[in-house]
Amino acid sequence: MKKLISINKLVDSTRRLTSILALCSVPIIGSAAEPITVVGFGGSLQDAFHSAYFEPFSEQYKVDVIEDSYTGGFAKQKAMVKTGNITWDLVQMDENEMIAACDQGILEPIRKQELLLADELNPSAFSRCGVGAFVWSMVSTYSPEKFGNDGPKNWKEFWDVEKWPGKRGLRKQPRMTLEIALLADGVASDDLYKVLATPEGKDRAFAKLNELKEHIIWWESGAQPLEWLRGGIVTATSAYNGRISVANQEGSQYPIGWDGQLYSMDYWTIVKGTKNIDRAYQLLDFMMKPEQQKLFAENIPYGLTNRKANQILPNALLSILPTAPANQKNALLLDSYFWLDHEEDLQQRFTSWVSQN
Amino acid sequence: MSTTPLGTTDNVHFEATEPGTLKKSMHRAEKGRRAITWLLLAPLLIYTSVFFVLPLCTMLYKAVDNPEVISGAPNTSKLLSTWQSKSTPLPDAAYSALVSDLKHAYGKPELGELARRLNYEISGFRSLIMKSARKLPALKLGSNDAKQLLYDIDNRWQDTRYWIALKRSSERFTPYYLLAALDLKVNDKGEIGFVDQEQRVYTKVLIRTLTIATVVTLICLLIGYPLAALMVRAPKPVTIILMLAIMLPFWTSLLARTSAWIVTLQANGIFNNFLISLGIIAEPLELIFNSTGVYIVMVHILLPFAVLPIYNNLQNIPNHLMLASSSLGAHPVKGFISIYLPLSIPGISAGGLLTFIVAVGYYITPSLVGSAGEQMLGYFIAFYTNTTVNWGMASALGIVLLLCVMGLYALASVTLGVKQLAGIK
Numbered sequence: 001m002k003k004l005i006s007i008n009k010l011v012d013s014t015r016r017l018t019s020i021l022a023l024c025s026v027p028i029i030g031s032a033a034e035p036i037t038v039v040g041f042g043g044s045l046q047d048a049f050h051s052a053y054f055e056p057f058s059e060q061y062k063v064d065v066i067e068d069s070y071t072g073g074f075a076k077q078k079a080m081v082k083t084g085n086i087t088w089d090l091v092q093m094d095e096n097e098m099i100a101a102c103d104q105g106i107l108e109p110i111r112k113q114e115l116l117l118a119d120e121l122n123p124s125a126f127s128r129c130g131v132g133a134f135v136w137s138m139v140s141t142y143s144p145e146k147f148g149n150d151g152p153k154n155w156k157e158f159w160d161v162e163k164w165p166g167k168r169g170l171r172k173q174p175r176m177t178l179e180i181a182l183l184a185d186g187v188a189s190d191d192l193y194k195v196l197a198t199p200e201g202k203d204r205a206f207a208k209l210n211e212l213k214e215h216i217i218w219w220e221s222g223a224q225p226l227e228w229l230r231g232g233i234v235t236a237t238s239a240y241n242g243r244i245s246v247a248n249q250e251g252s253q254y255p256i257g258w259d260g261q262l263y264s265m266d267y268w269t270i271v272k273g274t275k276n277i278d279r280a281y282q283l284l285d286f287m288m289k290p291e292q293q294k295l296f297a298e299n300i301p302y303g304l305t306n307r308k309a310n311q312i313l314p315n316a317l318l319s320i321l322p323t324a325p326a327n328q329k330n331a332l333l334l335d336s337y338f339w340l341d342h343e344e345d346l347q348q349r350f351t352s353w354v355s356q357n
Numbered sequence: 358m359s360t361t362p363l364g365t366t367d368n369v370h371f372e373a374t375e376p377g378t379l380k381k382s383m384h385r386a387e388k389g390r391r392a393i394t395w396l397l398l399a400p401l402l403i404y405t406s407v408f409f410v411l412p413l414c415t416m417l418y419k420a421v422d423n424p425e426v427i428s429g430a431p432n433t434s435k436l437l438s439t440w441q442s443k444s445t446p447l448p449d450a451a452y453s454a455l456v457s458d459l460k461h462a463y464g465k466p467e468l469g470e471l472a473r474r475l476n477y478e479i480s481g482f483r484s485l486i487m488k489s490a491r492k493l494p495a496l497k498l499g500s501n502d503a504k505q506l507l508y509d510i511d512n513r514w515q516d517t518r519y520w521i522a523l524k525r526s527s528e529r530f531t532p533y534y535l536l537a538a539l540d541l542k543v544n545d546k547g548e549i550g551f552v553d554q555e556q557r558v559y560t561k562v563l564i565r566t567l568t569i570a571t572v573v574t575l576i577c578l579l580i581g582y583p584l585a586a587l588m589v590r591a592p593k594p595v596t597i598i599l600m601l602a603i604m605l606p607f608w609t610s611l612l613a614r615t616s617a618w619i620v621t622l623q624a625n626g627i628f629n630n631f632l633i634s635l636g637i638i639a640e641p642l643e644l645i646f647n648s649t650g651v652y653i654v655m656v657h658i659l660l661p662f663a664v665l666p667i668y669n670n671l672q673n674i675p676n677h678l679m680l681a682s683s684s685l686g687a688h689p690v691k692g693f694i695s696i697y698l699p700l701s702i703p704g705i706s707a708g709g710l711l712t713f714i715v716a717v718g719y720y721i722t723p724s725l726v727g728s729a730g731e732q733m734l735g736y737f738i739a740f741y742t743n744t745t746v747n748w749g750m751a752s753a754l755g756i757v758l759l760l761c762v763m764g765l766y767a768l769a770s771v772t773l774g775v776k777q778l779a780g781i782k
Contacts, residue, residue, distance in 0.1 A: 073743035100746070103487065104473065105466025172729060217646055218729050232625040233646070337484060344745060345480040345556065351737075352558040354729035355565075 035064035036279045040092040041266075042069030043223060044246045048299035049092075053287045056295075060286075063279065071221075074101040081106050081272050089276045090283060091269050092133055096175075096336035096343070098267045102129035108270040114281055117288040117306065125305040130267030131284055134296070135303025137264075137322030137331075138176050140257035141244050142236035143229050152236050154259035154330075155184035159208075161215050166235025169225045172218035174350035175339050176262050179332060180238065181208040183260045189332040197338065202346070206353055218354070229254065241322055245301045256320070258327035263303070264334040297321065420752035423531035426523065429471025430458035434527035442521050443547070451520065453503035459490040477533065477747070478522035485513055521545050534753035559737070563757060566734040569648075569723070570716035573655045574663070577712045578705060580656070581663035585704075588664075589671045607661045615725050618654045619645060622726075650726040655716060662715055663708040670704025706773045714762055734758050 038054060040046045046069055054065040068088065070076065074097055080086045093101065101107050107129035112118050115131065125132025140158050142151030146166060152158045158168065158180075170177050179192060185208045187195050195201035209216075217234055219225050225237040226247050241261070244254050268287070270280045286292060293309035296302075303323035304310055310318065318324055322331075426434050432454040440448060462468040468490055476483035492510050507514040525543060526533070536542055536549065540557040544550050551557065584603075588596045606614055621627045622644040629641035644650055674697065682692035720735030734754060741751035 071743075073746065075743045075746050075748075078746055100469070100473065103466075103469025105469060220724060231623050233623055341476065341481045341484050344477060344747070347740075347745075348556050348558055351729075351732070352555060352561070355558075355561065355732060356730075 033061075033063050034276060034279070035066050036089050036276050036283060037066040037068060037087060038090045038283070039068045039070055039088050041072065041222075043243075044300055045242060045302075048296050052292050052296035052299055053283070056292065057283055057286045061282065065283075072097060074106060077101060077106050077271050078104070084273065086271050086274050088271050089274045090280045091271060092266055093130065093269050094266050095127075095130075095264055095334070096339045098127060098130045098269055099336055100340060101269070102127070106272055108272050108274070108277065110270070115288065116285045120290070120306050120308050121288060122305050122307055125265065127267060130269045131288075132305040133266045133268050133287070134305065135263055135265050135322050137241040137258075137303075137327075138171075138180075138238055138262040139241050139244070139322075140236060140260075141225075141229070141239050141254045142257075143232075143234075144253045144255065146235045149255070151255065153255075153257050155180050156186070158236055158257075159184045159212055161212070164236060166215075167217050167233060168212060168215050169219050169228055169234040169237030169239070170216050171238060172220050172354065174346040175343065176238075176334070177209070177350070178202070178205040178346065179262055179334070180260075181205040183330070183332065184208055189260070189330050192332055193335045193338050197342075202349075206349070209353070226252075226254070241320075242300045242302050245320055258322075258329065258331075260330045260332065261322060261327065262332045262334055263322045264336070265303075265305070416752045416755055419748050420534050420756050421530045421532070422749065423474075423526065423528060423533070425467075425470040425474035426526045427529060429462050429467040429474075430455060430523075430527075433458050433523065437520070437524040437527050440524060442517070442524060442545075447517060447520050449504055452507055452514075455523075456493060456503040456506060459486070460493050463490045463494060473747075474526055475522065477537075477750075478526055479519060481513075482519065482522065485511055485519070489514075518545060531749075534749040535756065537750060538753040538757050559734075559754065559757070562732065562734050562737065563761070565731070566717060566758075567761065569651065569655070569731065569733060570713050570719075573652060573659060573716045574709050574713045576652065576656045577659055577663035578667075578709055581660055581667055581708060582701075582705065585664050585667040585671050588668055603661050603664055606657060611658065611721065614658060615654060615722055618650070618657070618726060622650060622653065645726055647728050648731055651723050651731045654722055654726045655719060658722065659712050659716055662712045666708040666711060667701065667704040670701050670707070674700045702773065706769060710766065710769055713765065717758065717762060 038049075040049050046067065050067065054067060057063070058065045070091075072094060074093065077088065077091065078101070080088065098107070102109075109129055110126065110131055112126055115121075118126075122132065140152065140155060142164070143166075144151070147164055152160060152164050157164070161168070170180065178196060182192055182195060182201070182205050183189065185204060196205065217228065219228065219237070222240050222243050225234070225239040226243055228234045229237060230252075241256055244256055248254055268284060270277060274280065288306055290306050290309040290312055293304045293306050294312055297304055297309070297313060297317060301317060301320045303321045304313075310323070313321075319326065321327070433451060436448070436451050436454045440451070459468070462471065468486070472483040472486040475486060489507065489510050493506075496506055496510075513519060522545075532543065537552075538559050540552050540560045541549055542552050584599065588599050591599065619626075623629070624641045624643075626641075626645075628644065629638075632638045633641065644653070678696050678700075679689075679692050682696050683689065687695070717733075718735050720733050720739055723731045723733050724736055734757070738751050738754045738758070741747045741754065
């Protein structure tokens with residue numbers, strides 16, 4: 001009998017406890033809607049997303065925006081879709097990964113007609129499974145302490161280690177590196193992929209890289225080239241224009257070699273099967289607004305996808321965007337379809353080449 | 358004791374003789390104890406099977422699994438499986454089968470998977486498939502001439518190489534990934550041969566991985582052994598300081614340690630500036646972004662794995678053995694070689710094996726502090742897993758790495774004995 005009472009007591013107190021807990025949790029659930037998870041590439045780029053898009057969105061719509069970052073690839077999204085446990089909603093992706101993921105059914109197709117500001121956007125910003133987030137660019141830069149104002153200004157000069165001695169930084173991957181080699185070898189940007197598609201063109205790119213090989217230090221994350229310039233490890237390097245500009249905003253003086261820049265667009269994608277799809281569209285709409293995009297470019301100078309946003313940007317800022325007409329001399333738009341076809345075999349050849357001494 | 362049904366045999370005993378009662382109760386007690394043992398082991402067993410055995414089996418399966426073509430182009434793959442590519446020309450039915458397969462798969466994930474898989478065989482096959490599937494719905498198939506239709510879309514369809522590749526990748530299980538992990542492939546004649554010279558990479562990377570791991574292990578043992586011996590003999594405060602010096606970096610995040618080394622060893626770094634200010638060197642030494650950097654950093658990170666097992670082992674060697682040897686007139690060196698060293702072999706082998714196994718799977722450190730020439734196999738596993746999402750290739754490379762470690766373990770257990778390695782003896 002005694003035992004029974006104590007059990008009753010226990011049940012009672014548990015019940016009371018759970019009801020207290022329930023009371024505590026009700027306001028939390030009630031006040032905010034289901035949070036949305038957005039994933040970007042981190043670093044200063046993510047900071048710009050945060051202050052231009054995620055934070056104001058969260059305030060305006062009273063929604064928690066959970067941020068995560070990753071380094072590219074879509075293994076995680078694929079695993080999420082395959083297991084049906086989707087924890088990411090809106091994800092930044094680069095173009096060729098977006099296309100591959102889209103083909104494999106990992107992303108939601110974008111319903112353009114449901115985007116409020118679709119007409120204001122640059123038409124190239126729409127892909128089957130993505131909406132353009134921004135235009136980035138790979139450019140050359142050099143150490144002003146070493147060369148003053150007279151450093152290597154394009155890829156051809158980048159190869160000249162007699163006039164501008166010191167190590168060179170390039171990204172350790174065939175994509176962009178082979179293009180840079182061909183540009184340095186005098187191939188016009190309009191013909192570049194035609195040349196690179198042929199076996200002779202590939203040999204030519206590797207031969208050109210061979211000339212510079214002993215001087216190259218390979219970087220892998222976007223922050224490395226600028227750290228290395230500062231640390232004196234390299235005297236000239238390739239780097240993302242946004243990273244250079246952010247460093248310059250913080251007091252550095254790295255010149256941007258726009259001649260022969262390689263540019264491409266990054267996209268916002270929605271993971272297939274997410275429950276937050278309406279919220280994702282709402283956030284997409286918000287990020288397409290000209291005033292938010294302006295704010296983004298002020299934080300990190302990447303090209304914008306809303307044409308109206310470009311009209312309200314100050315000239316000083318416009319001139320350091322990859323999309324500015326003055327910066328488009330010999331510019332090369334990266335061909336994602338070329339890389340989808342050739343990435344694995346060129347990666348293998350590149351890896352084999354890069355590790356030979 | 359086997360796990361045969363104890364109850365039945367017991368019953369027989371019980372009916373036959375009186376001592377059976379005792380036996381039965383003993384059995385019962387033992388049975389209960391065994392149940393408790395299993396119950397206590399259950400979390401471990403469940404954990405290992407879910408988080409170790411299952412992923413391992415999945416990895417083995419993924420390395421040969423080949424479902425893309427069968428599910429993406431079912432009719433074509435069935436038809437091509439009977440085609441004798443060496444002796445007979447491609448049957449016309451294959452064209453119409455492919456046309457209907459592509460039409461059916463268009464817009465579905467299966468098409469993307471099919472294109473991705475075929476692109477491994479011939480680069481450019483991806484766009485050929487996607488382009489054909491995209492154009493087909495707009496074209497009329499009234500004339501029934503699927504062959505002409507495909508030729509019109511792209512003349513690559515006239516090349517039998519593509520059809521042979523399609524046939525080759527139509528099998529339910531494929532040796533493709535495992536062969537590729539060893540720089541081999543099945544050519545169009547159906548023979549196994551090396552891939553082109555400029556594409557060969559994994560055998561080189563494997564050798565490099567094993568070399569780096571071996572050198573790192575040897576350096577760790579060379580530094581770790583005297584250090585452990587000192588820790589055993591030194592007065593307690595010194596031992597504590599040495600132990601902390603070893604463990605502190607062990608408790609720091611790997612990335613933080615690696616970055617600290619970059620700051621220390623780079624051209625304008627602390628170490629070079631120190632040497633220059635002392636006038637020892639005029640030009641900064643190249644200590645990082647080459648093999649020197651990789652060895653310095655990896656040895657630093659892996660040293661605890663070598664020191665701790667050796668330290669543990671040396672602690673258990675009685676001091677008086679060396680005293681005895683010198684009292685019998687042996688030179689300390691002789692005493693060390695014939696008494697101390699043989700007794701510490703279990704510690705050395707355990708420490709060495711542990712260091713090697715951890716080292717062989719490294720990839721972040723070499724990619725941060727090494728040059729392109731120090732890229733290890735783990736890097737490519739990560740590359741295929743995350744960047745190109747080619748899980749078959751990642752699994753195949755993982756298997757190669759696993760086999761190497763298992764081979765080494767087998768070798769070590771034959772030469773040193775499993776019991777010694779496990780520290781039982």
